[in-house]
Amino acid sequence: MAAFLPPVLSDTIVALSTPPGAGAIALVRLSGPKAVALTDEVFAGKLLRDQPGHTLHYGTIRDGERILDEVVVSLFRAPHSYTREDVVEISCHGSDYIVQQLLGLLTRRGARLAEAGEFTKRAFLHGAFDLAQAEAVADLIAADSALSHQVAMQQMRGGFSQELRALRARLVQFAALLELELDFGEEDVEFADRTGLVALLQEVQALVRRLLRSFELGNVIKNGVTTVIAGKPNAGKSTLLNALLNEERAIVSAVAGTTRDLIEDEVSLDGIRFRFVDTAGLRETTDVVESIGVERTRKRVQQAALLIYLVDITDSTPYEVKVELEALTPDQRIPTLIVGNKLDLASAAQIDSFRSQPNTVLVAAARGDGMEELQNALLARVRGEGLDQTGATTIVTNLRHVRSLEATAAALDAVLVGLSMGTGTELVAADLRQALAALGEITGEISSDDLLTSIFTQFCIGK
Known part of the structure; x- marks a missing residue:
């Protein structure tokens, strides 16, 4: 089999697949045609070449007469392995010295240190x-919340790919008929039903648009939500941050202007990661240090994915809040949630005046009152209407996929325009080929070496 593979796949590669640094166990992985033979040269135990795949073997690693470590070797035979090649995984003690000695031992015998993502790249190239x-x-490796793990797992198991292949297969059928028409161009015949093609293209276009819309949620799931807490001094921003994090993260003081720099921390709410940013109170000040903090607050607000505008309802009115927000975010492009604080100190009239306002939640941050309602409101603002966060609907999380889907949508628009204007079959077929190519780039049916290098170099070395 190896003789028919590209030269890069004829090498046997080796790398540390667990994080570097001291630990209980380290795992060194080999993959390639000589993985078993090279391990046999340094492993004192059963001869691995005589053993079946999916077996574990205890023994020692030796450098000549010197025993380097006691290890457990996992053996996987091609094609029943992660890379579809022969794979050996050596579990040794997690000492930097042992790992470096073992890697040196194997490379001296002919293995090559793996490049970033090369094990996964080989798995892809082998189908x-x-x-x-x-x-x-x-x-999946980078997932740091329940929802990001769920979406990554669904995509790794092929949910997204299956949907794309179904879309592409339907377009291929019509593309083939259009290409057939080109072969019989001189006879002026139509094999593809134009009415059926338009209906299909509109249906596929709707699905592509839905996938593109899902990226708003997908980006949140993958990268988290930068949520800036802003408001006047002494509104209770630091108290609210501590209540959201359920720990004393920020200093709380009755003295106005205590927070002069940005304080950031993360928490996961129902599987979505929020990065909360406590900011300096917004006011005019002659204090040089505080004024720097206020300017940083204004800049950070413009970078926010979500804004919590915190209000002391005992000292503000809904109209004043409206004016303050218009000054802070004049274009109103940042999703904003108004949080009225000090509910426990407010009068009934003050409470009623804010409770009737849209996108407003009332809390008593110092006592923790209203925090569950606030968390639910935050999740509702992030998820938006019509986006399914349960995994039943495919969610796009990768910017490269978005670019390919945008190219697909543009090409399908061109096909639809061409059909409506009676454009020649050759031009319509060319636009349809572009749509198919853009979809194919997502799953790798159409790829280049530069694209693969760009993708796999973002992986860790041992994966």
């Missing part, structure tokens, strides 16, 4: 999964 699934492997 273990497509490119979208390969990228999901990196997302």
Whole structure:
């Protein structure tokens, strides 16, 4: 089999697949045609070449007469392995010295240190999964919340790829008929039903647009939500941050202007990661240090994915809040949630005046009252209407996929315009080919070496 593979796949590669640094266990992985033979040269135990795949073997690693470590070797035979090649995984003690000695031992005998993502790249090149699934492997490793893990797992198991292949297969059928018409161009015949093609293109276009819309949620799931807490001094911003984090993260003081720099921390709410940013109180000040903090607050607000505008309802009116927000975010492009604080100190009239306002939640941050309602409101603002966060609907999380879907949508628009204007079959077919190519780039049916290098170099070395 190896003789028919590209030269890069004829090498046997080796890398540390667990994080570097001291630990209980380290795992060194080999993959390639000589993985078993090279391990046999340094492993004192059963001869691995005589053992079946999916077996574990205890023994020692030796450098000549010197025993380097006691290890457990996992053996996987091609094609029943992650890379679809022979794979050996050596579990040794997690000492930097042992790992470096072991890697040196194996490279001196002919193995090559793996490049970033090379094990997964080999799995892709051998057809273990497509490119979208390969990228999901990196997302799964980076997942730091229940929802990001769920989406990455769904994509790694092929949910997104299956939907794309179904779309592409339907377009291929019509593309083939259009190409057939070109072969019989002189006879002026039509094999593809134009009415049916328009209906199909509109349906596919709707699905592509839905996938593009899902990226808003997908980006939130993958990268988290930068949520800036802004408001006047002494509104209770630091108290609210502590209540959201359920810890004393920020200094709370009755003295106005205590917070002069940005304080950031993260928390996961129902699987979505929020990065809360406590800011300096917004006011005119002659204090040089405080004025720098206020300017940083204004800049950070413009970079926010979500704004919590905190209000002391005992000292403000809804109209004043409206004026303050118009000054802070004049274009109103930043999703904003108004949080009225000090509910426990407010009069009934003050409470009623704010409770009737849209996008407003009332809390008593110092006592923790209203925090569950606030968390639910934050989740509702992030998820938006019509976006399914349960995994039943495919969610796009990768910017490269978005670019390909945008190119697909543009090409499909061109096909629809061409059909409506009676454009020649050759031009319509060319636009349809562009749509198919853009979809194919997502799963790797159409790819280049530069694209693969760009994707897999973002992986960790041992994966």
